[in-house]
Structure formats: structure tokens, C-alpha cells
Amino acid sequence: xxxxxxxxxxxxxxxxxxxKNIRDLCGKPLMAYAIEAARDSGMFEEIMVSTDSEHYAAxxxxxxxxxxxxxxxxxxxxTASSWDMVEEVLNGYRSLGREFDTFCLLQPTSPLRSxxxxxxxxxxxxxxxxxxxxxxxxxxxxxxxxxxxxxDGEFIDFVNRNRPSRxxxxxxxxxxxxxxxxxxxxxxxxxRFLYQKGSYAYIMDQESSVDIDSELxxxxxxxLMQEGSGLN
Numbered sequence: 001x002x003x004x005x006x007x008x009x010x011x012x013x014x015x016x017x018x019x020k021n022i023r024d025l026c027g028k029p030l031m032a033y034a035i036e037a038a039r040d041s042g043m044f045e046e047i048m049v050s051t052d053s054e055h056y057a058a059x060x061x062x063x064x065x066x067x068x069x070x071x072x073x074x075x076x077x078x079t080a081s082s083w084d085m086v087e088e089v090l091n092g093y094r095s096l097g098r099e100f101d102t103f104c105l106l107q108p109t110s111p112l113r114s115x116x117x118x119x120x121x122x123x124x125x126x127x128x129x130x131x132x133x134x135x136x137x138x139x140x141x142x143x144x145x146x147x148x149x150x151x152d153g154e155f156i157d158f159v160n161r162n163r164p165s166r167x168x169x170x171x172x173x174x175x176x177x178x179x180x181x182x183x184x185x186x187x188x189x190x191x192r193f194l195y196q197k198g199s200y201a202y203i204m205d206q207e208s209s210v211d212i213d214s215e216l217x218x219x220x221x222x223x224l225m226q227e228g229s230g231l232n
Contacts, residue, residue, distance in 0.1 A: 002101040004122070005046045006038040007089050008065065010108055011076045012053035016214055021051075021108045022059055025218060026225045031056070033111035035063045038104075040115035043122050045100065050089050052076040068096060083192045090185060102184055109212040110179035111221055113204070121180045121202040130198035131187045135180035137209035139173040174201065177209035 010031045014020035022029040031049065038047045049060035050071045057067040069092050075085040086103060093100070102125070104118065117135070125133040147158035180202060183194055210221045 002126075003045045003099070004043055004102045004104060005048065005089075005093070005100040006044045006104045006106055007086055008034045008038070008047070008049045008060075008106050008108060009082060009085055010049050010051045010053075010056050010060065011071060012051065012056055017212075017218065020212065022056060023218065025111060025212075026222055029059055029063075030111060030212065031060060031108040032063045034106040034108045034113075035060065035065045037113055037115045037118060038106055039064055041118035041122075042115075043118055044104070046093075046098075048089065050075075050085055068092070083188075087189070090189075100185060102182055103188070105181040107178050107211075110177065110210070111212065112208045112210050112224060113179040114208065117202070117204060117208065118180060121182055124200055124202050125182050129182075129200050130184070131196065132181070132183040132194040132199040133202050134182070134194055134199065135177050135204050135209075136174040136201045137177045137204045137206050139175045140206065142173055174203070177204060178211045179204060179209060 008031060010021040012019065012021075017023060021031045024030075025033070035047060035049070038044055047065050049057065049065045049067050051057055051060065051067065052071040052073070054070070057070065060067050071085065072088060074080060075088050082105060086105060090100070090103065104122075106113070106118070113135070121133050121135060145159060149158060150156060181194065187198075188194075207224060210217065210224065212218055212221055
């Protein structure tokens, strides 16, 4: 049986929303939703929070996650990638004599991702994927009617003159929603680019795909949670 680790990144501080990862959302710190979804999915041998803060670590442990070591300064910087952090976590566990077959990155900023989503994404991984499964949702707007603007705002090459009509452009577009990233660790350590042959998209609905990056996002997520629970 495969050994899976859930990695929940929660560095301290945030430029957009102060202490975003432990900010209260409907009675719980934001990171708690990722921890609980991972736990309730039953898919993981280990659920760990990667943080640079002892305070965050204490909160993570309170909700049932493991924090065997703190995140380094190098992987806590604004320029470090999530994949740098994942590699640090995997190497940290190796130094403790523990190895895993897959990791699942669960960002705290997707609190409406459910345990069922995680289970279904893993089922897709087991059924079809050789490398990775990454969650997506349908794009809110077609990129065919979006483009870049120069500083003066003039419409130069904003959209293609020969773009298809709305009727012709009926094909659905999808976007990464940041909720679930599952990858085979051996493959990941050879090539961090997940979007290739052998990888598959797990499609989530837009409501479950809220990604919190601002005060408005917090308000929207709280509204959806209250609506879903019947609160008003």
C-alpha cells in the first residue's frame, strides 16, 4: 500500500492579509480546514504543516497535524517556491528515517476543498496517473476575450482580429485552483513540472475553488460556508 504525506504550507506573515494562515474563518484558523480535510479523507500516513513559526506550529498540532521541524529561512522567503519547500520537507523526513510514495500539497488558502475532493483526487491518481493529479475548476471567463494592455490603455493586440465568435468558442476553459497537488515523489524529484503526460486534472466546482488572498476572499468564503451550513 502506498504511503502518502499531506504537506500544508503555512509560513508566518502575509503582505496581503496579516497572519492569513491562522486568521479566524467561521470560528477556526484558516489552516485548520486543510488539516481537517486531510484527516477526514483517511488518505495519509502523515499530515504535516510546514511553518517557520513556533506559534503556528502549536496551532497546527492543536488541530492534529505534525510539525517535526520548522521551515528554514531559505524556504520561507518571498522568492522561494512551494516546490523548494516540498523538497525540504521530504529531505527532512528522510533524515528521520521516513520515506513516502506520494505527497499531496494542500494550501490553507483553499478552505472549501473537502475530504471527499481529496479522496476522489487520489482515486484518479490510483486509476490513471503515472505522475501527478492537480485540481482545476472551470474558468470564470474565457481567455479569448482577455489580453494585455499598454500603460496608456490603447487597444493594441488586445485580442486577435480573427478570434472565433462566442458560438464557435464554446469549448470550456479550465484554470488551476490551487487546492490539491498530488505527485509521485520519485518522478517529482526528477522533474518538478507536473503538467505533462502521465498527469491528470481533477475537476472541482467553482464554489469549492475559492482561493483566499484578500479581505474580500475571506468575506466570500465565510458567506459560502454560512450558506452551506444554513447559518444567516
